[in-house]
Amino acid sequence: MIDLHYWPTPNGWKISIMLEECGLPYRIVPVNIGAGEQFKSEFLKISPNNRMPAIVDHEPIGGGAPISVFESGAILQYLAEKADKFLPKDVRGKYEVLQWVNWQMGGLGPMAGQANHFNVYAPQFNSVEKLEYGQVRYTNEVNRLFGVLNKRLGDREFVAGPLSIADMAIWPGLWASRTLARSSRTFRTSSDGSRSRWASVRR
Ligand SMILES: N[C@@H](CCC(=O)N[C@@H](CS)C(=O)NCC(=O)O)C(=O)O
Numbered sequence: 572m573i574d575l576h577y578w579p580t581p582n583g584w585k586i587s588i589m590l591e592e593c594g595l596p597y598r599i600v601p602v603n604i605g606a607g608e609q610f611k612s613e614f615l616k617i618s619p620n621n622r623m624p625a626i627v628d629h630e631p632i633g634g635g636a637p638i639s640v641f642e643s644g645a646i647l648q649y650l651a652e653k654a655d656k657f658l659p660k661d662v663r664g665k666y667e668v669l670q671w672v673n674w675q676m677g678g679l680g681p682m683a684g685q686a687n688h689f690n691v692y693a694p695q696f697n698s699v700e701k702l703e704y705g706q707v708r709y710t711n712e713v714n715r716l717f718g719v720l721n722k723r724l725g726d727r728e729f730v731a732g733p734l735s736i737a738d739m740a741i742w743p744g745l746w747a748s749r750t751l752a753r754s755s756r757t758f759r760t761s762s763d764g765s766r767s768r769w770a771s772v773r774r
Contacts, residue, residue, distance in 0.1 A: 581743035593654035644676040647736040671737035
């Protein structure tokens with residue numbers, strides 16, 4: 572059995588989607604990040620960066636003591652290895668997928684998070700003048716990243732080969748982009764044909 576330390580956000584969805592797609596048995600352990608549960612000492616033992624999601628696998632690959640994993644990209648990779656699904660074994664296919672997982676983890680995820688912060692959350696507490704630089708910088712970067720994804724999806728059904736952990740890492744970010752679209756005048760949604768087609772395939 573796998574414990575999924577979870578709260579319903581795009582990063583949490585990556586893992587619940589993967590567990591469901593793999594058919595692996597799991598139970599949800601809620602981490603209410605609005606109530607500060609991510610700072611509890613018990614949780615920090617498995618996720619020292621005080622962020623969810625995290626997992627504890629009580630029947631790990633290879634047996635032995637339970638294994639805990641934090642960071643959604645590492646969790647997706649662990650589950651792919653455990654289920655032997657959604658991550659090819661051959662070196663070309665594997666790194667085709669992992670480069671896009673890392674693109675999400677190091678690029679789209681953090682940048683969409685910042686764009687969301689400056690456009691959606693911070694305006695409740697700050698003046699427009701204070702926020703404008705951050706809004707422009709991060710919205711432009713998200714526009715650029717979505718352009719990269721759009722181009723990638725122009726001639727293929729999934730991000731990297733057949734359905735993989737790359738799709739599961741990237742898809743939940745579209746949620747953030749919909750919130751952004753409502754709050755930012757500069758977020759471009761018009762030229763996203765390939766991305767929209769891919770998003771609807773995954774629905
Ligand atoms: N890079 C991390 C990011 C995880 C993350 O940012 N989680 C947020 C919710 S989406 C969180 O737990 N926030 C709690 C906090 O900021 O204290 C991952 O992909 O797992």
